[in-house]
Amino acid sequence: MKLVATGFLVGVTLVYLLCLLSEGGGEHGWVSYVKSAAEAGMVGGLADWFAVTALFRHPLGIPIPHTAIIRKKKDQIGESLGSFVGENFLAPEAVLGKLESARIPERVGTWMAQPRNAERVAAEASTLALGLVTVLKDDDVQQIIDATIVRRLAEPAWGPPIGKVLEELLKEDRQLPIIEMLCERAYEWALGSQETIDRVITRDSPTWSPKFVDMMVGEKIHREIVEFTWKVRSDPQHEIRQAMNAFLVDFARDLQNDPATMAKAEKVKAELMGRKEIATAAEAAWRIAKKLIEDSVRDPSSTLRTKFVEYSIRIGERLRDDPAARGKVDRWLSDGARYVVENYSGEITSVITDTVARWDGEEASRKIEVQAGRDLQFIRINGTVVGALAGLVIHVVSQVIVGG
Numbered sequence: 028m029k030l031v032a033t034g035f036l037v038g039v040t041l042v043y044l045l046c047l048l049s050e051g052g053g054e055h056g057w058v059s060y061v062k063s064a065a066e067a068g069m070v071g072g073l074a075d076w077f078a079v080t081a082l083f084r085h086p087l088g089i090p091i092p093h094t095a096i097i098r099k100k101k102d103q104i105g106e107s108l109g110s111f112v113g114e115n116f117l118a119p120e121a122v123l124g125k126l127e128s129a130r131i132p133e134r135v136g137t138w139m140a141q142p143r144n145a146e147r148v149a150a151e152a153s154t155l156a157l158g159l160v161t162v163l164k165d166d167d168v169q170q171i172i173d174a175t176i177v178r179r180l181a182e183p184a185w186g187p188p189i190g191k192v193l194e195e196l197l198k199e200d201r202q203l204p205i206i207e208m209l210c211e212r213a214y215e216w217a218l219g220s221q222e223t224i225d226r227v228i229t230r231d232s233p234t235w236s237p238k239f240v241d242m243m244v245g246e247k248i249h250r251e252i253v254e255f256t257w258k259v260r261s262d263p264q265h266e267i268r269q270a271m272n273a274f275l276v277d278f279a280r281d282l283q284n285d286p287a288t289m290a291k292a293e294k295v296k297a298e299l300m301g302r303k304e305i306a307t308a309a310e311a312a313w314r315i316a317k318k319l320i321e322d323s324v325r326d327p328s329s330t331l332r333t334k335f336v337e338y339s340i341r342i343g344e345r346l347r348d349d350p351a352a353r354g355k356v357d358r359w360l361s362d363g364a365r366y367v368v369e370n371y372s373g374e375i376t377s378v379i380t381d382t383v384a385r386w387d388g389e390e391a392s393r394k395i396e397v398q399a400g401r402d403l404q405f406i407r408i409n410g411t412v413v414g415a416l417a418g419l420v421i422h423v424v425s426q427v428i429v430g431g
């Protein structure tokens with residue numbers, strides 16, 4: 028385009044020279060009109076060449092004042108451009124208006140409601156999840172799990188909270204099914220305990236005791252145990268049951284108030300937390316979780332992927348069909364966008380100003396010239412053409428006035 032624009036200037040210059048050399052300088056006849064047009068075209072082309080060139084560099088390398096403007100003023104240009112973008116494109120009204128007209132929730136919902144698109148969402152989410160677990164360092168995740176879950180369990184005293192929970196459960200009679208189960212198991216054990224009782228009696232009875240006596244004693248003990256466990260099993264108000272309830276109530280109270288019982292609970296906690304299984308719980312938990320995530324996201328037919336597709340379709344259908352849901356998401360987007368542009372528009376536009384500030388003056392001038400240079404060369408062409416036409420009109424008016 029520089030060559031084309033320069034060609035126009037060279038063209039009118041050649042025309043001017045030809046007119047100047049013909050018919051004694053071309054002051055009469057039609058040649059004078061052509062000469063005036065060419066002369067004015069030269070002036071217009073040169074003036075616009077100077078104006079366009081002065082934006083990017085010194086014309087002919089001469090440091091004329093107010094030339095090479097972009098090279099000298101690039102920082103101010105960057106700041107002005109950033110301010111312009113911030114005031115006109117990142118203004119809350121402009122951003123919120125664009126969000127409202129875009130109807131994002133409805134369009135996203137319509138798109139997600141289609142099974143094919145929901146499967147794509149699930150696939151992309153799976154890829155993201157797989158990349159995340161791959162990037163995360165096992166040691167770091169294990170330390171987080173250990174610090175936030177395992178170690179946190181050991182920090183507070185266990186006695187009072189366990190006692191409080193147990194007390195609430197007792198108030199709701201949640202212990203009754205457990206007591207019922209224990210009584211049932213005791214009765215079942217008693218029914219089948221004859222062999223065990225006979226073995227104990229045979230082992231511990233005197234050597235001189237007759238065998239039939241041992242058998243009678245064993246049967247008697249067995250009958251008594253069966254009868255006793257039957258009574259406990261059948262009578263909800265049996266004293267054994269009442270004793271078990273009383274023990275649990277006292278134990279819950281002691282866990283909250285008795286220093287000795289609380290100390291025993293802390294001892295149990297220390298022994299439990301010191302076990303190897305607890306010490307390696309974070310490592311085991313992350314290893315299992317990571318394996319489950321990797322297997323699930325790689326398998327398109329896995330339960331995780333299938334459920335994700337179902338949830339995506341469900342969410343899409345709701346956004347598509349439920350105005351209240353769309354309105355809620357719209358409010359979230361609007362509030363989020365307003366917060367961002369009101370608090371971080373300066374940081375966003377600083378990308379422009381900082382980038383321009385890092386450019387070298389020559390580089391900035393070259394980049395801008397490359398982007399806008401084609402249109403600027405049309406200015407030179409237009410200057411040449413318009414100048415020629417203006418010169419022709421001026422010459423015609425002058426001839427009319429003089430001739431008149």
